[in-house]
Amino acid sequence: MIPKLIFYLISILLLNGISFAQISPKTFLLNNENNLSKEVSENPASNSISDIVTIGDTIWLGTSRGVSLSTDRGENWTNFFGSSAFSTESVAAIAFDKYTGNFWASTAHSIERDNQSLPEGSGLRFTSDGGTTWHSISQPLDDPNDSTIIYGINDGINLPKVRALPVTVAIQNLIYDIAFTPNTIWISTFAGGLRKARVDSLIANPNYKFERVLLPSDGINQITLNDTIRFPLLPVSGSFGTGSLNHRVFSVISTNDSTLYVGAAGGINKSTDGGISWQKFNHLNQDNPISGNFIVALAYNDYDNTAWAATWKAEGESEFYAVSSSENSGESWSTFLQEEKVHNFGFKFNNVIAPSDNGAFRTTNKGASWILPTSIIDSETKIPLSTNIFYSAASQNNFIWVGSADGLARINETSGLPWVGDWKVYFASQSLASSDETYAYPNPFSPKLDRLKIKYSTGGKDASVTIRVFDFGMNLVKTVIQNVQRGFPIHTIDGSSSAENGVIDFWDGKDDAGNTVSNGVYFYRVEVDDNEPVYGKILVVQ
Numbered sequence: 001m002i003p004k005l006i007f008y009l010i011s012i013l014l015l016n017g018i019s020f021a022q023i024s025p026k027t028f029l030l031n032n033e034n035n036l037s038k039e040v041s042e043n044p045a046s047n048s049i050s051d052i053v054t055i056g057d058t059i060w061l062g063t064s065r066g067v068s069l070s071t072d073r074g075e076n077w078t079n080f081f082g083s084s085a086f087s088t089e090s091v092a093a094i095a096f097d098k099y100t101g102n103f104w105a106s107t108a109h110s111i112e113r114d115n116q117s118l119p120e121g122s123g124l125r126f127t128s129d130g131g132t133t134w135h136s137i138s139q140p141l142d143d144p145n146d147s148t149i150i151y152g153i154n155d156g157i158n159l160p161k162v163r164a165l166p167v168t169v170a171i172q173n174l175i176y177d178i179a180f181t182p183n184t185i186w187i188s189t190f191a192g193g194l195r196k197a198r199v200d201s202l203i204a205n206p207n208y209k210f211e212r213v214l215l216p217s218d219g220i221n222q223i224t225l226n227d228t229i230r231f232p233l234l235p236v237s238g239s240f241g242t243g244s245l246n247h248r249v250f251s252v253i254s255t256n257d258s259t260l261y262v263g264a265a266g267g268i269n270k271s272t273d274g275g276i277s278w279q280k281f282n283h284l285n286q287d288n289p290i291s292g293n294f295i296v297a298l299a300y301n302d303y304d305n306t307a308w309a310a311t312w313k314a315e316g317e318s319e320f321y322a323v324s325s326s327e328n329s330g331e332s333w334s335t336f337l338q339e340e341k342v343h344n345f346g347f348k349f350n351n352v353i354a355p356s357d358n359g360a361f362r363t364t365n366k367g368a369s370w371i372l373p374t375s376i377i378d379s380e381t382k383i384p385l386s387t388n389i390f391y392s393a394a395s396q397n398n399f400i401w402v403g404s405a406d407g408l409a410r411i412n413e414t415s416g417l418p419w420v421g422d423w424k425v426y427f428a429s430q431s432l433a434s435s436d437e438t439y440a441y442p443n444p445f446s447p448k449l450d451r452l453k454i455k456y457s458t459g460g461k462d463a464s465v466t467i468r469v470f471d472f473g474m475n476l477v478k479t480v481i482q483n484v485q486r487g488f489p490i491h492t493i494d495g496s497s498s499a500e501n502g503v504i505d506f507w508d509g510k511d512d513a514g515n516t517v518s519n520g521v522y523f524y525r526v527e528v529d530d531n532e533p534v535y536g537k538i539l540v541v542q
Contacts, residue, residue: 447509
């Protein structure tokens, strides 16, 4: 499953006519810290968790800093970042191929072009041995002469082949979702449309070519091999055709060996014959339709055979943001959470978790009612996860996982009640070199987007801590905490009682009067008991 921060940017592009060249996706602004290629840690390598896959006691994370893996339900993490496979790559999608046992991830990074930072797809990575060995596949591209495809009777003999726009560059061309049917991998790409490849051929030859898959155009509700195709395969705007929204693909899932659902900017496309013929569901062509045609996420709950879609407003005036669900294979849809921007789905039996801009919504009764966690606070360290924006969710027996742009959290629901249990909060950070070191991140810091995290040490013991923020003239701006007990385990994020243990506190960018501070340079001072204070610098940029 995919939806991530970049979907905000793409939705703006689609709906407001902004070109990719005008935006600088935050998802791919990478931190170039020196990381081991395979690092074992108590935390994932990143706080931006775009995707979660669970298999038994194993959990995989797709993050802005590669892939993270835990085989013991989150007690320890192996982080793959900085290796030859992931280098400094962000991960856009992850998926497990149940037919082969391989785990797959799609990757991307940012590049500079004409003084702009642009996203560039860097292909796929897969492992067959739990991450010990990774194999790379380049971003699927077309030859400049790949201007036609064969579809059924449109084979160049009975009827002309279908015109197709070749996608020849990886810039602005990312793989947002991955799905599998027997010996076939399916990928959804904004610039490249829907594509597929034989898994065995791809593994044997990383240069094996992906095949472009034809979907109905914007004005057509279904296609079969016997149809005369009079429209081009056009995933982006081009000179030889219009009506390309349904070829701009964001999500893809398989529900059995032959059934696929594909989400595009023009609706949901379904195939029951392995991707040969397609039926399209959109906001206007059904009596009980989806809420909007921009399909940023799809999921299928095997427990009760229900399909779920994050259906955002695209171009139609009557469209709206919501969750759309079907109990009859897409023939009709019910809509929930109107005007909520949902990014993904997770399931715990018949429970559905919908990560969104306003929290991790959850229903236990097929959408009749939805509840949010009252708060997410680590039961041991008391560290809060205070963001409202969530991108991913999954379950492992009693455990529920939720991923955000500002950390990962796990709840152990031993009582059986939703959102009732012990929370564990994970924060990624750089280790302290000594007990008298401190740093703040993200830095530069925007109060509109983040909370500033101030990391310091109490020397591995409980201590009384005061943190104050000053402006450039050393005038007091904010007392963040005053004479508050900190130390192992309270607010300790490295999980150890050593002298270099990491303790964390947060500043929301406001002064003592509750006003957001202006742009500029600020300083903070950390006082631990009667020790010499330690200082750090903050750059605030709105």
